[in-house]
Amino acid sequence: MRIIEVKDYQQMSKRAAEYIINKVVQNPSIKLGLATGGTPIGTYKSLIEDHQKNGTSYQKVTTFNLDEYIGLSSDNKNSYRYFMNDHLFNYIDINKAKTNIPSGIAPDFQEECHRYEDIISRHGGIDLQILGIGSNGHIGFNEPGTSFGSKTHIVNLAPSTIQANARFFSRIEEVPTKAITMGISTILKSKEILLLISGEKKKDALCRLLNGKINESFPASVLKNHPCVTIIADKVAIADLEVQCL
Ligand SMILES: N[C@@H]1[C@@H](O)[C@H](O)[C@@H](COP(=O)(O)O)O[C@@H]1O
Numbered sequence: 001m002r003i004i005e006v007k008d009y010q011q012m013s014k015r016a017a018e019y020i021i022n023k024v025v026q027n028p029s030i031k032l033g034l035a036t037g038g039t040p041i042g043t044y045k046s047l048i049e050d051h052q053k054n055g056t057s058y059q060k061v062t063t064f065n066l067d068e069y070i071g072l073s074s075d076n077k078n079s080y081r082y083f084m085n086d087h088l089f090n091y092i093d094i095n096k097a098k099t100n101i102p103s104g105i106a107p108d109f110q111e112e113c114h115r116y117e118d119i120i121s122r123h124g125g126i127d128l129q130i131l132g133i134g135s136n137g138h139i140g141f142n143e144p145g146t147s148f149g150s151k152t153h154i155v156n157l158a159p160s161t162i163q164a165n166a167r168f169f170s171r172i173e174e175v176p177t178k179a180i181t182m183g184i185s186t187i188l189k190s191k192e193i194l195l196l197i198s199g200e201k202k203k204d205a206l207c208r209l210l211n212g213k214i215n216e217s218f219p220a221s222v223l224k225n226h227p228c229v230t231i232i233a234d235k236v237a238i239a240d241l242e243v244q245c246l
Helices: 009-024 043-055 080-089 109-122 161-168 186-187 199-212 217-223 241-245
Strands: 002-006 031-034 062-065 067-069 128-129 153-156 178-181 192-197 229-234
Touching: 002 161, 002 217, 009 043, 009 186, 043 080, 062 080, 109 161, 109 178, 109 192, 128 178, 186 217, 192 217, 192 241, 199 217, 199 229
Parallel strands: 002 229, 031 062, 031 128, 128 192, 192 229
Antiparallel strands: 067 178, 153 178
């Protein structure tokens, strides 16, 4: 794993956007894996600014999002489909038919999991996957204890994840308790992974990722088995890492 340390959230976002833009320019038909949550919002903003200023084109790009809440439709402001439209897709020249997100209202969720896994394979897999990390080490919505061999599947969200994501909803009771997520093996099949980590709340997760064992109790630890992972982390997340981890 390669770690790039940056000053703050803004620098992380700028650096991540540059990284992605560079890959898109090199390969205009790139298959991008995308994440939601607070962490990548600044990166998406920088991608939009660059698109408007420099005209980087996403017309041939295909995207696959990590996950979606079960029960939320695309017009629900808290669905990840709405999030992606609102934070990125509506403001770049991407063909929305090439943007893939699991459906939160599919008639048969098992079937939806198979369909999603299959569509990623049929596209030849993901070239660059963007990831955030939950404070309990979750990636996508793969909570602690998820098998490293898992494919796209249905999950029960951990109480700590519901709590952490409640900030996007008006009441905690509105946060769905289930989601569909790419599995750990789906994520690991990506040719390259870019993990973004920012802020005090992610300090312990970064510490555990770097110094802990590879274990299903901390899903992100599996990234150490991947040959091409870059972490962009800000100073607050990295600060006093050695001291903290003693
Ligand atoms: N499913 C998402 C993850 O993909 C995200 O990386 C994580 C961290 O979110 P945030 O960036 O808001 O801290 O939590 C959410 O639950």
